Amino acid sequence: MxxxxxxxxxxxxxxxxxxxxxxxxxxxxxxxxxxxxxxxxxxxxxxxxxxxxxxxxxxxxxxxxxxxxxxxxxxxxxxxxxxxxxxxxxxxxxxxxxxxxxxxxxxxxxxxxxxxxxxxxxxxxxxxxxxxxxxxxxxxxxxxxxxxxxxxxxxxxxxxxxxxxxxxxxxxxxxxxxxxxxxxxxVPRGVVSREHAEVGTRPGMIRSVLATPALRRLNFGVFSLHFILTASFLVIPFALQDTLSLPREAHWKIYLPVLVASLVGMLPLLRLAERHGKIRPVLVGTVVMLLVSVAGMTLLAVPWVLCVALWLYFVAVNYLEATLPSLVSKAVFSGGKGTALGVYSTCQFIGAFTGGALGGLALQYGGVLGLFVLCLIPGLFWVRSSLGVTAASPVVAQGATSAS
Structure with a gap:
């Protein structure tokens, strides 16, 4: 509106x-x-x-x-x-x-x-x-x-x-x-604090959020995204340093153009998903893109492959970071947006912690290959669960049923 x-x-x-x-x-x-x-x-x-x-x-x-x-x-x-x-x-x-x-x-x-x-x-x-x-x-x-x-x-x-x-x-x-x-x-003084449907966590609704299949899939998605994001940054900086022979203080020279180019790379995905109603295939394809890019950065010490993989990585990360909260807002039942986003944020932070902790463990005992396999596990489950993401209207109806 x-x-x-x-x-x-x-x-x-x-x-x-x-x-x-x-x-x-x-x-x-x-x-x-x-x-x-x-x-x-x-x-x-x-x-x-x-x-x-x-x-x-x-x-x-x-x-x-x-x-x-x-x-x-x-x-x-x-x-x-x-x-x-x-x-x-x-x-x-x-x-x-x-x-x-x-x-x-x-x-x-x-x-x-x-x-x-x-x-x-x-x-x-x-x-x-x-x-x-x-x-x-x-x-x-x-x-x-x-x-x-x-x-x-x-x-x-x-x-x-x-x-x-x-x-x-x-x-x-x-x-x-x-x-x-x-x-x-x-910030203005004297602002009255009150509960809102748009933010926070409303009492009695967490169970309804957890019982909604579409929201469970999206919560697992953001958990997986931040799991992979945190774990992969245990090796990405070393890939830039070793494969490109780039000193660590100069890594911004790679990040800057790749990030700018990734914003351009997002546009076709956004257009395809929103204007042409291809939300599910674009989401699944972007998760696959993320996993492929991690493989390219961690397993192949080839300069041009690393640069292309890094670009694909940031295209995928930026698209998913922008899209997943929007899907949560569309999937949630009436009056439950605040609770849904609170649970969503909590899953995001849990993903960051477990990705860092388990990623370090995998790297210490399994090397770079062990780290990639670790990232692959939630990624493949995410692909499988994302196949259940549908258009907004049936998801909302399903959420409203579970909340009643």
């Missing part, structure tokens, strides 16, 4: 501030993704298993605390929870930045994840916007996440080139403090 009126100046300011806050936080989390494996391998305790735990540790505490902190924000207010989460995130960044061992980084990443305020920020977006502007506001914040991911892959190696991995964590600490400033300067 088209909105009748544009956002007010207060809404624009608040949504812009919250999008900036969200991007600061995600930028800090994403920047270490292409760097941690490369730099931590030279630190005490730098085994593949410990590096994998360091990569995925934030997902564990995120998954554990996301829903409880959202519930708490309904009771005591959004701003105290957000400020507390940012302080925790800043403390974790400082611990990781000052750590001299990989277990110290694991501790810092756990603390970073404990600042699990994603759901609370989205709830505050709903609090400060009129109902007819809410979808637009959510889209603005969502776009900031995708932009943060792209910027982090380029900015991280540049920052690390000046001061190593610790400089990236210390920049993350500064960004967290900057987020606190944004809250005080950009």
């Amino acid at each position: 088209l909105t009748k009126n544009p956002m007010t100046s207060v809404e624009r300011r608040a949504v812009g501030a919250l999008a900036l806050l969200y991007s600061f936080r995600m930028l800090g989390l994403f920047m270490v993704l292409p760097l941690l494996a490369l730099y931590a391998v030279d630190m005490p305790g730098g085994t593949p298993l410990m590096i994998g735990l360091a990569l995925g540790a934030y997902g564990f505490s995120q998954a554990l605390l996301q829903i409880p902190l959202g519930w708490l924000s309904d009771r005591i207010g959004r701003t105290p929870v957000i400020l507390g989460g940012l302080l925790m995130f800043a403390a974790g960044s400082l611990v990781a930045g000052l750590a001299e061992t990989v277990p110290g980084i694991v501790l810092g990443r756990l603390l970073q994840g404990a600042g699990a305020i994603a759901g609370t920020v989205m709830a505050l977006v709903a609090d400060v916007t009129d109902e007819e502007q809410r979808t637009k506001a959510m889209a603005i914040v969502g776009a900031s996440i995708g932009l943060s991911f792209a910027v982090s892959l380029v900015l991280g190696p540049v920052v690390a080139g000046f001061g190593g991995l610790s400089s990236v964590f210390l920049l993350t600490f500064v960004l967290a403090l900057g987020g606190i400033v944004v809250v005080f300067l950009g």
Whole structure:
């Protein structure tokens, strides 16, 4: 539905501030993704298993605390929870930045994840916007996440080139403090916290969400995506370094053009899925593309193959990150969107943690081939389950039945 009126100046300011806050936080989390494996391998305790735990540790505490902190924000207010989460995130960044061992980084990443305020920020977006502007506001914040991911892959190696991995964590600490400033300067005071259908977790609906087959498939999909994403970044940086003979501080020279090209590569997939109603085949094909690209990057030490595989990888990741939440919104029963998205986010973070932990274990004892086989397992199950994703209308009907 088209909105009748544009956002007010207060809404624009608040949504812009919250999008900036969200991007600061995600930028800090994403920047270490292409760097941690490369730099931590030279630190005490730098085994593949410990590096994998360091990569995925934030997902564990995120998954554990996301829903409880959202519930708490309904009771005591959004701003105290957000400020507390940012302080925790800043403390974790400082611990990781000052750590001299990989277990110290694991501790810092756990603390970073404990600042699990994603759901609370989205709830505050709903609090400060009129109902007819809410979808637009959510889209603005969502776009900031995708932009943060792209910027982090380029900015991280540049920052690390000046001061190593610790400089990236210390920049993350500064960004967290900057987020606190944004809250005080950009978010209106006196906003009343309330539960929304669009965000959070509504009491009594988790069982209905878990009982809806379409939502179960999508939750497994985002779990698998972040499992593969985190596990694969245990080896992608080394592939760039060894196959392309590219020093680690120069990896941005590959990430930047590949990311830009991947956005172009997404367009035919989006057009085919949305305009021509080919959601299921495009989804299945994109998951297969992701698995093929991981195989090309991990198993074949050929420069041109690596570059093509990296492009396919980011086409697949960007398409799936953009599409899966949309499918959740279409598949959910009436009044259950907030619960569905809360469960979806929790599955995402669980995937990041298990992908890092099990990926490190597989790499330590099975090498690169063992890591690829590990990624293949959830990927193939995802392909199989995605064959059940249908058009929006029957899925919604099925979800409404399970909720009644």
